[in-house]
Amino acid sequence: MFRIGEFSRIGSVTIETLRHYDALGLLKPAKVEPSTGYRYYTTKQLQTLNQIIALKEVGLSLEEIARILRENLTADELRGMLKAQLVVTESTIEAAQRRRERILARLNYLNQEENMPAFDVTLKSVDAFTVAAIRETVPTIEQIPQRWGEMFMTIARWIKANGYHSGPAITFYHNESYTRQHIDTECAFVIRTPKIDKVPQPESPIIVRQLEAVAQMATTVVADYRIEGLEPAYNAIGQWIGDHGYCIAGPPR
Missing domain, CATH: 3.20.80.10 (Regulatory factor, effector binding domain)
Structure with missing residues (x-):
């Protein structure tokens, strides 16, 4: 078993994050020493931690991740959630691209405005x-x-x-x-x-x-x-x- 600090280094997450996951029920220590309160984690829990990190990186909330872990979703169900997240991500990218185009258009307009001849109406x-x-x-x-x-x-x-x-x-x-x-x-x-x-x-x-x-x-x-x-x-x-x-x-x- 690994103490929380060791597990933190191996999993590349902070001790505060592990305590937060413990409080949410996402990843509870395999053992808590009654006399000292030290938390211990097993090698097998690294797989769960890596899964949490991977799902968090694709944009799923901790609540959604908890549901995945709790309900032990099938591959098809997980695939469906990831596809839905992909749609959200692509929509965000498109919105950002439109915003970028509007910013560039506004900059171009401001640049031209200084030297723009008066329109003859x-x-x-x-x-x-x-x-x-x-x-x-x-x-x-x-x-x-x-x-x-x-x-x-x-x-x-x-x-x-x-x-x-x-x-x-x-x-x-x-x-x-x-x-x-x-x-x-x-x-x-x-x-x-x-x-x-x-x-x-x-x-x-x-x-x-x-x-x-x-x-x-x-x-x-x-x-x-x-x-x-x-x-x-x-x-x-x-x-x-x-x-x-x-x-x-x-x-x-």
């Missing part, structure tokens, strides 16, 4: 026109660039298959407020055709619809069309609208 009228569009809710803002690309490709294939000529590409945000999740977005190509009733309705998810004319639209030109590049442009347009006494009357394009 102008008012212009926009005629009515026909568009082929797809509208969907994208789970996260990080997925927007990929989904936009896929949506535009789907529309472009339909336009080409039907012999139409496409005009400018347009995107819409239909959410009432800014959000980084569940983004209600729409991608569209202008169809160069004189009458909407001459365009056959495509199969879902593509729709053909008429965009109404806009008498006054605040616009600006953005060279950087990434998500990060659009933010300062929207800020500039919003500030211009407020400064000149206008109100927002529709979703941004």
Whole structure:
């Protein structure tokens, strides 16, 4: 048998940790000397200690580890718990990666802000026109660039298959407020055709619809069309609208 200090060195854990495991019932000493209170552990208990350490390192709580030891779970049951823990770990990694991307985007924005030229916001009228569009809710803002690309490709294939000529590409945000999740977005190509009733309705998810004319639209030109590049442009347009006494009357394009 090993005294607690010796067992601590062999198992590479502190004496305090062994006492904590004892208090929780995870790993009780094989023997406690009544007269001195010295704790003794056996060689066989090293296997239990190693199992506790291994399960703790994969993120399981001490309560979960206690259940595993207490109920003597089968290999399939243990495998199921570890798979569940893997899902949690991967989700944490993905969240950290998204947070990292937001931090980098913010740093890039701050770096550009110092040398950023003022946006030239102008008012212009926009005629009515026909568009082929797809509208969907994208789970996260990080997925927007990929989904936009896929949506535009789907529309472009339909336009080409039907012999139409496409005009400018347009995107819409239909959410009432800014959000980084569940983004209600729409991608569209202008169809160069004189009458909407001459365009056959495509199969879902593509729709053909008429965009109404806009008498006054605040616009600006953005060279950087990434998500990060659009933010300062929207800020500039919003500030211009407020400064000149206008109100927002529709979703941004």
